[in-house]
Every structure is written in C-alpha cells, then in structure tokens.
Amino acid sequence: MKATSATATAARSRAGGPPSDGPKTTRLRGKDLLGISQLSPEEIVLILDTADAMKEIGARPIKKVPTLRGKTVVNLFFEPSTRTRTSFEIAEKRLSADTLNIASATSSVVKGETLADTALNIMAMAPDLIVLRHAASGAADFLARICRAGIINAGDGAHEHPTQALLDAFTIREHKGGLSRLKVAIVGDLLHSRVLRSNVQLLTKLGADVWVCGPPTMMPPGIERLGVTKTTSIDAAVEGADVIMMLRIQLERMEGAFFPSFREYFAVFGLTPDRVARAQPDVIIMHPGPMNRGVEIASEVADGPYSVILEQVTNGVAVRMAVLYLLAGGIEA
C-alpha cells in the first residue's frame, strides 16, 4: 500500500470501505509533547481514546504489538525517577521500540557536559523520540528546538509533567465516564508541583471544577488566574468532591521552612478517613506517587476502598503507549 494521499490509503487499506470508515486524520500538532498547555481539548481526548485501546494490550497473554518496530526511543533522565522511567520503558517495549536508558549518574553529565552537548551526541545516534526528565523548567522546550527527534517531557522542574496529568484524566474518565463538571480537589504542595500545573490545565480544559488547597507558604501567587478555586481549608476543598488528588510534599525541592513539622502538616492538610467522609460517596482518591504516608495521606486512606493509586500506575503505561504511538507518526523518517 503506497500512500500517495490520505484518501488513496483510506480507500485501499480498508478494502474499499467508504472514506468515513478509513483512518481518521485526527493527529497531534507538532512532533513533541512538551506540556498540557500546547494541547487542545480534542487532542487530549484523542490521547485518552487511544490509551483506552492500548490498555487492552496489557491484558493479553503476549503484551506486545509490532507497531514501533525499528524506532529508537532514548529515555534521558537527569533526575531520579523509578515510576515514570519504568512506565515509559514498559510502554516502549510493548510497542516494540528499541529503547536506550541514559541516567545522569552514569552519563557524561557528571563530567560537566551540558544538556545541549549531551543531546547533540544522542542525536548523532539518530533516535526517533527522546523522553526527557530534567530538574530545570523549560529543559524539554529547549531540547525540542535543537533536536529533530520528537521530545516527550517526562517532567521539567516545577513546570509540567504532561503524561502524569493525562494518566490522571484517563483514570478519572474510567471511573466517572467524563471530566465535565466534576469537583476535583488537589491538595498539598502546590508550589513545587509540576503535576499540579499540568493537571490544572488539563482538568479545566475538559470542564472540571478544580479546587486547590495547601498551606499559604506553598500557594503559588496568582494561581486563581488558572481558573481554579483556592482555599487553605482541606475540609472546604474535599466537601462534595468527586475526585481528591493528593500531592507529595517534595522535600528535595524545598529550601527553607514551609511548615513547622510533618505532624502538624498531617493534622492540618493530611487526608484522613474523616475528611474522605465529607466527599461524594463514590469519591476516588489519587496520588501521583511516591507517597509520604502519614504526611499528606493516612495509610488507611491510601490502602482504602476509594484509592485508585495503583490503577494510576497501570494506566500510566497505556497513556504513554498512546503518546508514543501518536507522536511517532509525526517524525520525519
């Protein structure tokens, strides 16, 4: 099937079905996924719908499809990450891509190489996609400008973590059928959280009613301009909530004192069974991980019946497969 035009491919490949039955031309604009900010609501829905199909592959006896055969994906991680890196790696392998992991501790980065030099050296090996995790906000945008390969942002500083927001939305959609008009409470360290930034943008784009809650010392100034309701009362935030999303206290990003003690933080902002009782009876409780049990979330809540925290991990693989698949079509061969 030589594709000279989309119509010719459609007409021929599906054995002469009508054009409306052929492959739809819905696509992501651009070669990269740098943040939720770049995505339209339609593109978000395309990713979630594709992830829905990808999830079934994880339930098969042979969890592999030949789709990305011959494509090379480099996982370039300048920050420690187990969950996100392994999730991407499993997603890549399930699509039959060749994968290469470069972690900062083992690379020339420790010898003083800059991000640009590292990237140019990797580009000389002609990968098709690069998955980047970096401590500096904007690192993915920077790499996208100098690389021919597609860049997937796997977390840049306190800026964005788009695949986390997408897997959260996917998990909510599986439980609630959609996101429109749901009350979503996001509680915790709002200041250092790229998960918050990506989630707020995605949830508001799909019409959710987003509440954010955290200590005043961890409240980014002007956050209400993103279309969310802010509060310092967790009880107000979780009241009648359909979804409660807890954020991790990011000790490694903190310089200075943001709250007196873990015990005091848990008393004022921790998610306890009593607080869960204020939410909708079918509330789901989410956490991007890794959890600080007894700091932002009580153990009996994390392991309780409303928790979908482990489902989020499973769904992360399906969502990343969807992103890899959709972006692989936008790269020059």
Added chain:
Amino acid sequence: MPVVMDADRMARTLVRIAHEVVERNRGVDDLTIVGIRTRGVPIARRIARNLFEITSEQAPTGALDITLYRDDLMRHAVGPQPVVRRTEIPFSIDGKKVLLVDDVLYTGRTVRAALDALIDFGRPSIIQLLVVVDRGHRELPIRADYVGKNLPTSTRETVHVRLQEIDGRDEVAIEQIEEVT
C-alpha cells in the same frame, strides 16, 4: 452507483454462509468468531446469530482492531496516525477454531495484519476467513473460505458494504473513486 446486493439478498447470503460454516466444521464445537473492525464486527454478530438458529449453540464473538499491525504504519514521511480502537476478545482462542470475519477482501493486507494479531492471542487450531465480498486484486497469497459474493472490480472502483448497525441500511454498492489530483 449500482447496488449489487440489497438487504434481502444480504440476509439470505449470511444464512447460506452460516450453513456452510456448520457443514464444514460439522457443527460449531470449539468455534469462536472474531470480526475485524469496523464492519466485520456486526457481520460477525449476525453470523453468530444465524449459527445459533441452526445449532442452538452460542459461539463466543469478539472484535479485532488491526491498526497496530498494519504494514503501512510509519511509512509516510510525516502524517497522521490512524485511529486505534479497542480489541475485545474476552475468551481464549488457544486450540480453538477461529472464524475471522470482514466485509470486503481486497489486497489481503488487512487479513495478514489480522492473522498476526490473532496469533498474539494464542494458537488457534485453525483460522478460517469469511467475507461478504471478494473483489479480487490480491497483493498477498490469501484466500477466503466463505465468500458471500465474488465481485470482479477495477482498482478505480470502491466496494461499499453498508450495514444497518452502522450505516442505517443493508446493501453492497460499487462506486467510482473520485480522482484527487
């Protein structure tokens, strides 16, 4: 656009094919049915219903999306990816007979992709192919076991199998491809 098969004729054809399936397999023991998305799926359900009326036995029926197995993925320089839809085969095909169902058999490439996909689900004892229309022009050594209608066509034509469940009416029609230049 000549209609080459109307609703009555399509219904009779699917009954006739169901009888052929029963005859060839001496019943429907160990038979599973898998429709290729999109239009193979409702056809598979109708065949399953016809088989039930003949044998009073229900054959498990699933849906297969072959997008991730297509041989033309990633071949265009820069282009949109075809939309992937869900595969639903909620039963084991290991050691079972699989009746693979599609609307039109043309180049054979869709069937090749479907065979690869099926084998990732297990090792069927046999795979048989059922199509409503065989329009010729094969590009791979593939043939159907059950054919509703052999329809000689030119490559300038397209064959449309329309189904009540998707298109609101049952018919097979031949149409000219409008040249896009």
